[in-house]
Amino acid sequence: MDAKTGFFYLFSVVLLFAAFRVITARNPVHAVLYLMLAFSQASAIWLLLKAEFLAIALVLVYLGAVMVLFLFVVMMLDIDVDSMRKGFWKHFPLAALMGAVVALEMAGVLLGGFRLTEDPATAAMAEAAAKGIQYSNAQEVGTLLYTQYVYPIEIAAVILLVAMITAIALTLRQRKDSKFVDASEQVRVKARDRMQLVKVAATRKAEATPAAEPEKAK
Known part of the structure; x- marks a missing residue:
C-alpha cells in the first residue's frame, strides 16, 4: 500500500467518525465542530483525487463562511436540547427508513460506477x-x-x-419591529399627504438688558 492509499484510508476513517458524531453528539456546538471536521477531511480526499478547485471551494465556502455562521448561531441561541429529544423515538422509524434508502442508493452508485481504467x-x-x-x-x-x-x-x-x-x-412580513412599507401606498402618495403647514406665533422681541453699572472710583 502506497502513501496515497494510506492517506485516503486515514481521511476516510476520520470522515466517517466525524459524520457519525454529527448525528450522535448531544451538544449542538460539538455537532457543528464535528461537521467542520468532516468537511475538512472531504476536502483532503478531493485533494488526493486532484480536484484542487473543489477542495479549496469547500474550505473557503463551507468551513470559512457557512459553518462558522452556523457555529455562532448555535452558540448564541438558547436551544433546549431536552425538549428537542422528546419526539426522537417517535420519528426514528421514518428516519431509519430514509437512511437505509440513501445507503442503498449510495451502494448502488459505488458498485455500479466509478470503474475507471485511467485517472x-x-x-x-x-x-x-x-x-x-x-x-x-x-x-x-x-x-x-x-x-x-x-x-x-x-x-x-x-x-x-x-x-x-x-x-x-x-421574515419581514407581519412583524411589529420591522419597518414594512407597502409599495402601492408609496405610488399613490401625494405632496399634501407628506407636508403639513402649521401657523406659528410671531416671536417676541428680546427684552433689553440693563446697562452695566459704572465702576466706582477708587
Whole structure:
C-alpha cells in the first residue's frame, strides 16, 4: 500500500467518525465542530483525487463562511436540547427508513460506477501537455459549468434567488419591529399627504438688558 492509499484510508476513517458524531453528539456546538471536521477531511480526499478547485471551494465556502455562521448561531441561541429529544423515538422509524434508502442508493452508485481504467486528471494533464498548454483544474471546471451545464447552473441560480427573496419576505412580513412599507401606498402618495403647514406665533422681541453699572472710583 502506497502513501496515497494510506492517506485516503486515514481521511476516510476520520470522515466517517466525524459524520457519525454529527448525528450522535448531544451538544449542538460539538455537532457543528464535528461537521467542520468532516468537511475538512472531504476536502483532503478531493485533494488526493486532484480536484484542487473543489477542495479549496469547500474550505473557503463551507468551513470559512457557512459553518462558522452556523457555529455562532448555535452558540448564541438558547436551544433546549431536552425538549428537542422528546419526539426522537417517535420519528426514528421514518428516519431509519430514509437512511437505509440513501445507503442503498449510495451502494448502488459505488458498485455500479466509478470503474475507471485511467485517472481522468492524469489523462487531462497528458492531453494538455501534448498540446503545449498548461492544465488548470479550475479552468476545466469553469468550462464544463458554463458550456455543457450552463442551463442547470442558470436554473439553480434562479431557484436560489427566489428562495432568498422568499426568505426575506417571510421574515419581514407581519412583524411589529420591522419597518414594512407597502409599495402601492408609496405610488399613490401625494405632496399634501407628506407636508403639513402649521401657523406659528410671531416671536417676541428680546427684552433689553440693563446697562452695566459704572465702576466706582477708587
